[in-house]
Amino acid sequence: MLKDLKLSSFRELLLPAFIGALNPILLFIALQFTKASVSPLIYASVPAMTAVYLLVVRKEKLNFEQKLGVIVGFLGVVLIILFPFLHKTDATVFDVVKGNMLIFLAAITFIAYSITSKQKQRKINASPISLTFYFSLITFLLSIPFSLYELSNKPIDLSILSMGHVLAIIGVGVIGTSLFYFAYQSALKLGSELSASLFTYLQPVFTAIFAILLLGEIITPVMIVGGILAVVGSQFASGQVMLFKKNI
Numbered sequence: 236m237l238k239d240l241k242l243s244s245f246r247e248l249l250l251p252a253f254i255g256a257l258n259p260i261l262l263f264i265a266l267q268f269t270k271a272s273v274s275p276l277i278y279a280s281v282p283a284m285t286a287v288y289l290l291v292v293r294k295e296k297l298n299f300e301q302k303l304g305v306i307v308g309f310l311g312v313v314l315i316i317l318f319p320f321l322h323k324t325d326a327t328v329f330d331v332v333k334g335n336m337l338i339f340l341a342a343i344t345f346i347a348y349s350i351t352s353k354q355k356q357r358k359i360n361a362s363p364i365s366l367t368f369y370f371s372l373i374t375f376l377l378s379i380p381f382s383l384y385e386l387s388n389k390p391i392d393l394s395i396l397s398m399g400h401v402l403a404i405i406g407v408g409v410i411g412t413s414l415f416y417f418a419y420q421s422a423l424k425l426g427s428e429l430s431a432s433l434f435t436y437l438q439p440v441f442t443a444i445f446a447i448l449l450l451g452e453i454i455t456p457v458m459i460v461g462g463i464l465a466v467v468g469s470q471f472a473s474g475q476v477m478l479f480k481k482n483i
Contacts, residue, residue: 247359248369255348256374259412260381261341268334272446276311276462277338278345283308283465285346285428304471311464312339349419349428356424363420370416 262274283305348370355361447453 244359244361244365245369248355248361248366249373251348251351251355251366252369252373253377254344254351255370255416256377257344258341258348259374260377261337261344264381265334265337265341268330269338270446273335274338276465277335278342279462279465280308280312281342281346284343285349288346288350289428300471304467307467307471308465311461311466314461314464346428349423352420353423353428363417363424366420367413367417371413374412 266274287305352361352366355366
């Protein structure tokens with residue numbers, strides 16, 4: 236494992252680490268403007284967008300169902316991103332749309348991270364632990380200026396800091412980031428970018444439940460329809476791809 240953490244490995248894995256770091260940074264910025272429950276609904280389109288890359292860039296052919304799936308999936312994402320114009324929100328419409336767009340950009344960076352990580356696994360046999368380590372390191376370094384900016388505008392009141400806050404921070408760092416990305420890199424190692432991305436089908440259900448119970452968020456009909464379109468579209472776009480004889 237230590238041989239994967241040498242300087243030459245760092246140079247090789249700098250690109251996927253940098254791209255991957257943009258995903259949580261963009262996501263956390265976006266959550267200042269929009270609902271947490273919106274995030275998994277947009278990320279549900281990741282398999283469809285991954286399928287587009289694998290099929291178009293790698294010159295695979297799209298059949299009718301795949302084309303239909305991509306169109307339906309993107310329609311769902313567009314509906315979710317623009318839902319503030321169709322539903323009243325507490326925040327200003329343009330702020331919420333901005334947050335949704337940032338989540339969409341975060342989803343794109345996640346796809347790029349998956350693709351570049353898989354390339355490094357194939358090219359230099361990069362291990363999941365090394366990819367996760369350098370991702371965490373670069374994310375930490377890139378987050379410093381954002382953290383300083385936030386602290387300069389909104390200093391932390393240590394008097395209200397509780398053990399619950401500390402545990403939540405540790406949980407997000409250890410479980411939500413380190414363990415998640417290590418598990419995802421392990422899934423990439425065992426399969427393709429597409430098969431690893433299928434976990435996004437589970438996100439809308441669980442995130443919606445937690446957003447309602449813990450944050451008191453309201454799931455609107457527009458969000459439900461958009462989420463269904465994103466998931467169903469991604470299923471159509473990716474379901475047949477995995478049946479190709481050619482290893483993607």
